Amino acid sequence: MTNRFLIFLAFISFTGSILAQEVSVALFYDRKPQGITLTVQKGSYLVYDNELLVDTIEIGANINIIRESEYLVYRHRSKAFATEKSLKLVGVGDAAFFINYTGSVEAARNYDGWLLVKRNDYYIDIIDFVTLDSYVAGVVEGKGGTLFSEEYYKAMAVLFRSLTVYRLSRHKKEGFDFCDGSHCQLYKAKAGSRVIIQAAKKTTNMVMVDRYMNIFEPLYHVNSGGLTSDGYSVTGKKCNYFKVVKDTFAVYGNSYSWKLLIPGIEWQEFLVKKGMKTAGSKLVKDLIVKQPTRLSAFRLSTDSVKLEAVINDLGWQSAYFDMSLDKSGVITVTGKGSGHGAGLSIESAQVMASKGYTYDVILKYFYKDIHIVNVNNLNLNLNSGGVSNSRTQSIGGKAIIKKQDLVIPKIKFINLTGETI
Ligand SMILES: [Zn+2]
16 A cells, blocks of 8 residues: 555544544443454444554454553554554544453454544543444444344434434543443444445434423433333423323233232332332222322322332333232232333334334323434533533524544554655
């Protein structure tokens, strides 16, 4: 490859990534990695030590970057060098790689985008800069299932893109937007499913906003049990974008109904443990819960227990259930749905898409008075570390472009002994 060609490729790559909207994700965040092994799967990568091009790795090439005291040590076959600073691996064209961390017993992961590897005081940060669409597709695929209709994936792409923008800069102080764990959104690989990648592309830049044009946290759950909740039990406040929906699609989902038995005395003890002291002196028959419509709490005179607690404390599928007591003192719990019930029901959305509903109709079925708009038309204050909830935001403001910090480097070509070529 000639130097001129390399310069050209580097220029294309840098300018391309500046134009695209990107998010930065710390890979293996909870593993506190000391090093990585990386194999180029597609395309090639230019390796920069600070802003100096030091290596080019082609498809199939395998490299190691390891933290050793004050340095990052880079190894590629017989070549090796140490740097005190960071290393950047910038993809050329449609590039992708497999990556794993030193000492891992997990399978290697497959990502695209470009990588920044830097030393912190205790381990290394491995930060993947990916396009918003690629990140969203990876998150959607990570939720499971690749066999549903495209309109379902389009709805999920808009939902997760909205959630991504809502949570942007969660880890700003650490120098990236998201971790790859459940604290943010699970991002364990780039998407491989063509239908999911297409769904993200076809809805590119589209996000949901409420009636005031504010981005909001779009809660979702597995199955509503036929009735969604107003979200109060999850958010602790009234939200204008949630609505109670008589969800007629939920019945077709696998998690629509469930049943279990619990000794009456155990239910009584649970209520007392959760702070309902008066339950201790009552008969079990007085502690039976009936929900003709969703209740947020079980009340006994002035005492109350949030029903949501059965999900975390007792491992029940949802807090939407009825009870009946038999003569032997055993309670039969007949439950509906799975999850908190607020916002979109995933199983219902899958059913709706299979019946021919489009993604916008699906989203508007579950969220109240929403608009689906281009994120570039929103006035988002990203510099303050996320999205402002101010109701004075309007569309037509400054475009949100998540730029990476790279500048076009003064490229010098050196070999790994440091000699300029
Ligand atoms: Zn996180």
